[in-house]
Amino acid sequence: MTKIINDPQNIVRNMLHGFYFENKDRVSYHAKYNIVARKDLADAGGTTAVVSGGGSGHEPADFGYVGSGMLDIAVAGSIFAPPTPEQVLEAIRLVDPSKSVLLIVKNFAADVDSFLQAEASARAEGRSVDHVVVNDDVSIEDDATYTKRRRGVAGTVLVQKIVGAAAREGYDLTRLKALGDAVVSRLHTLGVALSPANDPTKGKPSFALEPNEAYYGVGIHGEKGYRKEAFSSSEKLAVELFNKLKRMYRWKPRDKFAILINGLGATPLVEQYIFANDIRRLCELDGLDIRFVKIGTHLTSLDMKGISLSFLQVEDEQWEHWLKADVRVAKW
Template identity: 70%
Template sequence: MKKIINDVQNIVQDMLHGFYFEHSDRISYNKDYNIIYQKDLSEIEQDVVIISGGGSGHEPADIGYVGKGMLSAAVNGEIFTPPSPEQIVAAVRSVPKDKSILLIIKNFKADVESFLTAESLAKQEGRRIDHVIVHDDVSIEDDASFNKRRRGVAGTIFVHKILGAAALEGHSLQQLTDIGHFVIRNLHTLGVALSPATNPTQDNVSFTLQDNEVFYGVGIHGEKGYRKEILSSSEKLAIELMNKLKSIYRWKKGDKFAILINGLGATPLMEQYIFANDIRRLCELEGLDIRVVKVGTHLTSLDMQGASLSLLKIEDPLWEKWLKADVKVASW
């Protein structure tokens, strides 16, 4: 396993220092707590500051979305490990006390526990703080129960964008929380892997695939999917994911959607755009009105080869406006 790294124990710090080196004109970096901040956070004008984060290994999430119009801070844990409550509280304490704070949390047990513990501590210190939990993954367990996993995955980026733009317009903490819940109810994601992620801090991978196999429904930490099959074409992948999402939305012609096509870490843009073209054709066949399309590497699983498809049914025209709003971040 070849990696461009130095000491495996310093991977996250080295990565964050490198990111700061590129973007120091717009961000600040707290190396003691592994936090990337919007520069001049003490002078921020909006009433509500948005903080997110999670384990490292998913870049550009969440550091790539720190800046005016999206996140005010991203708190980074070790690879596939959420930040500690102490790290999150440190991010909260960096925010002026007259500001409210909204936490955007991905729905993994350890992440939820860490962020909610930090929220409780912040409330004890008198902070106005609330949260939303993103659970866009709708893959199913590989057994007869057909339980949806409901992990927080690539669709989280749409939540960052919409709530970031709404906060910039002056919406209150309660309004942003309500908007977040409404968006999340209409947001669903499915992914497919062509190869597992190789974690440099571990000696093994979480699943194996033959050279000609794909795995539907994998998670961003290497969680196993719901079905393996032989890879035949990009079109076949698109049909599988769209059919699963159609069974959830039960859409009708003319329904408005935003689409996020996301590379999982090692998927070339050429392949992402071929997949996007297949999704385009299926949307046309279904008569869907696609208002926003984003294609690229947005939330990864280290070097996993594969892609995810996120659909957001646009139930409020403001969502489209906020998704299209200008933003000053590294990776939108």
């Protein structure tokens, strides 16, 4: 598949330079380590900086969420590979030593290892650092088991939004860590793909699908899903994802939820909104109290055609407040 790129080995650096070209009034770009930081980082309020990141190929995550009220710094790895511990440590070092740092990490083994190595190194330097691991994906291994995969996927964006807003209001590291963990515990995501991602650094698709085939539970790096079947309608996709999430929560009428409907890279807004309408009807049938809805392309898998559905049970009115709080970032 033809891609609008130059040298495949320079994709990340070229992309970040382009993002900086558009957003240099709000961010700084540290090219050596592929770090995007708030331009006003030195003057930002609060006691704790929020740092996140991961492999590239998931744009606009995570650099699109750098700014007041969300992330202070984002670190970009290679396509579908996390940043190195050295990169993450350099991001931590950009924060004034008088401040603490909270790392928000997606639950993939390589990501967790890289960020926690950097955390250990930063602590050895005398820095106050902690982390939240987001494990919102509830895809099952296959139709014969309910073992959950627990990868960190699109729900990460909701964690970043809530924690970032609380950090702006002055929450310290201990409170932010507890808040992040609480949000993650009530956050679940499930996705479906209609086409694979095509990684230009590898020159092949992430998995194989027949024409007009849907793949439930597939990962954002092309990890195995739990079932393939012929696509029939948006409504069928919505029912499958909704009912799987319903089993997780065992919700009751009037339970409060926030919803993120996320395009996986090549899904146009018209289709996202049709899917959202199907979810709306299902929520009404079950009598759910939906307090916040976000629809759009927020955490992708390159050019994958597909959609993910995240539900967050709103256990604290402050969570809703922070989800709705104004931010100054490029892509929220």
